Amino acid sequence: MSVMVAVSDSPEGAVALAAGVAEADQLDTDLIIVNLSLTEVDTSLVPATLNFKIVDRKGRDDRDPADAVLDEIRDHAVDRLVIGIKRRSPVGKAFLGSISQRLLLDSPVPVVAVKLGMRDA
Amino acid sequence: MLEDGVRTSPLVAVPPDIAGPHRKRLGLIAVVATFGGLLFGYDTGVINGALAPMKEDLGLTAFTEGFVVSILIFGAAFGALIGGRLADAYGRRHNILMLAGIFTVGTLGCVVAPDWEVLALFRFVLGLAVGGASATVPVYLAEVSPAERRGSLVTRNEVMIVWGQFAAFVVNALIFNIWGEHDSVWRYMLVVAVLPAFALFFGMLRMPESPRWLISQGREAEALKVLKQIRSPERAVAEMAEVHALAEEEKEAQTGGWADLSVPWIRRLLLIGIGLGVFQQFTGINSIMYYGSQLLEDAGFSAKAAIIANTANGLFSVLGVTVGILIMNKIDRRKMLLGGFVLTTSFHILVGLSATLLPDSTVKPYIILLFVICFVFSMQGTIGPLVWLLLAEIFPLKIRSFAMGMCVFMLWIANAGVAFGFPPVVSALGIAPTFFIFAGLGVAALLFIHTMVPETRGRSLEEFEDEFRAQHA
Incomplete structure (x- = not known):
């Protein structure tokens, strides 16, 4: 089994990655990092002792980040999804949709949602 | 112009391209495909010169004049969007052949248009072809040319666009100075554009599909067959790996x-x-x-x-x-x-x-x-x-x-x-x-x-x- 963390190109993404590492540590499982950004994900803070793999978005099928994460959950034995969330303006939501909202509602496994400035995050 | 690979070195080392009959074939492909650029230029430029007699003949106002001219460009905006998708789905060659057909239909529709409304409709059709050509021809050229010549072949298309406009201006000047008194002189100017459209169509019938597109569709054997026509035999085999890498890169570009x-x-x-x-x-x-x-x-x-x-x-x-x-x-x-x-x-x-x-x-x-x-x-x-x-x-x-x-x-x-x-x-x-x-x-x-x-x-x-x-x- 493993923990999956969705890491976006934002401060919330970094917080989610840290929380994902903590979660995998606690459950003593592997970590699957789904890189939602369009560049490389920074894993310098992931401890060397943790077994992790990175999955990048690739191709038109992964254009929607939420679909990309849900597909990966289907393809792997995942028992927890970790995401970073933030408040979105109604306008931003209308134009770009909310990835977090879709993951919270559509994920087939329990979701841990972390925010910036949380205790222990 | 899509300068594919402007600042990226070849992804896979391949032997240099040597002289041979394949060079001639590639040169011919470039000439035929750039008729797409020429048409793009001719059809956007031909209105310059045709407009004055057209205004008199069809009774255009400043508003309908701007409308008739600009609707081709609006069409091109949508043609570029749709054309790119169609070229991905059905192939570059297929798309260019279709565009040559649309160029012909659009041109003839404009030539026989009885009023400005019909003219505007067919100008929009022409615009779809112009936009489609702008999205397909540079991609096709980049995909058939070897890495070291890619930049110059794609650039050639850009130059052909302005040559097309220049050619339209010259042809219009000639026609106007010979038949300037005819009410329909603008129709003579427009009809000339079917010639390069025919050249594009019949030329493209004999040209191969893009090897990169064939590989993206999993059609390996056909891709190699095409490469053997346009590269030296050793290079063709060696380049399959590069084409694969480029097809992957293109998939990534759509993420x-x-x-x-x-x-x-x-x-x-x-x-x-x-x-x-x-x-x-x-x-x-x-x-x-x-x-x-x-x-x-x-x-x-x-x-x-x-x-x-x-x-x-x-x-x-x-x-x-x-x-x-x-x-x-x-x-x-x-x-x-x-x-x-x-x-x-x-x-x-x-x-x-x-x-x-x-x-x-x-x-x-x-x-x-x-x-x-x-x-x-x-x-x-x-x-x-x-x-x-x-x-x-x-x-x-x-x-x-x-x-x-x-x-x-x-x-x-x-x-x-x-x-x-x-x-x-x-x-x-x-x-x-x-x-x-x-x-x-x-x-x-x-x-x-x-x-x-x-x-x-x-x-x-x-x-x-x-x-x-x-x-x-």
């Missing part, structure tokens, strides 16, 4: 979309790209390419002299693009852009000043013509090709397809907006104020470039991306 615009630095890059495309069109270059003869007539030339003088705009457009492509990689991008806009803005002001301040005389139209030509040359020698180069290199690979699509769409829309607005604005305000408006837009462009546009020359895409991301996180 990003709307959702990625929530990332500030990516949003900023997209805004820069859109700004570059829009300001390129706000120089008003295409108001000269579409309305040059009219403008020169307004400036004081007779109808017959104006249409002949207008061929100078076409000639200097060709010379400008040729020079621009030669110097493009030798000067920093920002310097060249800023320099270009300083030049174009100065010439706008000079055109405006000579139109207001000079007393009416036989010399006045020639002075205006001189400054218009200087504007065309400096625009095509700098901003014109440079904006296309920047659009091809500022975006991270994974969002390139989406981002370029957005920028090119907005560029076409800005082009159409200028084409639509130019006749009513000139008829309401006159030449001079219109050019002062272009000068004002040029100043806005200078501010935009100075504050927003990054330097990309001499840096790898990765270096640029890291820097830009760090600055605008």
Whole structure:
């Protein structure tokens, strides 16, 4: 089994990655990092002792980040999804949709949602 | 122009291409495919010169004139979007053949149009083909050419577009000076465009599909067969690996979309790209390419002299693009852009000043013509090709397809907006104020470039991306 963390190109993404590492540590499982950004994900803070793999978005099928994460959950034995969330303006939501909202509602496994400035995050 | 692989070295080492019959085949492919660029130029340029007799024959007003001219460009905006998708789904060759058919139907529809409404409809159809050609031909050329010649073959298409416009101006000048008295003289001008459309169609029937597209469809054996026609035998086999890598890269380029615009630095890059495309069109270059003869007539030339003088705009457009492509990689991008806009803005002001301040005389139209030509040359020698180069290199690979699509769409829309607005604005305000408006837009462009546009020359895409991301996180 493993923990999956969705890491976006934002401060919330970094917080989610840290929380994902903590979660995998606690459950003593592997970590699957789904890189939602369009560049490389920074894993310098992931401890060397943790077994992790990175999955990048690739191709038109992964254009929607939420679909990309849900597909990966289907393809792997995942028992927890970790995401970073933030408040979105109604306008931003209308134009770009909310990835977090879709993951919270559509994920087939329990979701841990972390925010910036949380205790222990 | 899509400068595919401008700053990326070949992904896989391959033996150098050696001389042989395959070279001739590749050369022929380039000639045939660039008929797509030529048609693009001819069909956008032919209205310049056809417009005056058309206005009389069909009774166009300043509004319907702008409408009939600009609807082709609106069509091109959508043709570019749809054309790219169709070329991915059904193949480049298939798409170019279809476009040649649409070019023919659109042209004949315009030629026989009884009124401006029907004319507008078929101009829109032609626009779809023009946009489709702009999205398909450079891709096809890049995909059939070997890495070391890719840049120059794709550039050739860009040059063919301005040659197409120049050719249209010359043909129009000839036809008008022979049959200028006929009401239908504009129909003779338009019908000439079926010739290159036929050449494209029958030529393309004998050309192969793009090997990269075949591989993206999993058609390995066919891809190798095509490569063997256009490469030396050893190179063909060696290049399969490279084509595979490029097909993968192209798949990656289609990753990003709307959702990625929530990332500030990516949003900023997209805004820069859109700004570059829009300001390129706000120089008003295409108001000269579409309305040059009219403008020169307004400036004081007779109808017959104006249409002949207008061929100078076409000639200097060709010379400008040729020079621009030669110097493009030798000067920093920002310097060249800023320099270009300083030049174009100065010439706008000079055109405006000579139109207001000079007393009416036989010399006045020639002075205006001189400054218009200087504007065309400096625009095509700098901003014109440079904006296309920047659009091809500022975006991270994974969002390139989406981002370029957005920028090119907005560029076409800005082009159409200028084409639509130019006749009513000139008829309401006159030449001079219109050019002062272009000068004002040029100043806005200078501010935009100075504050927003990054330097990309001499840096790898990765270096640029890291820097830009760090600055605008």
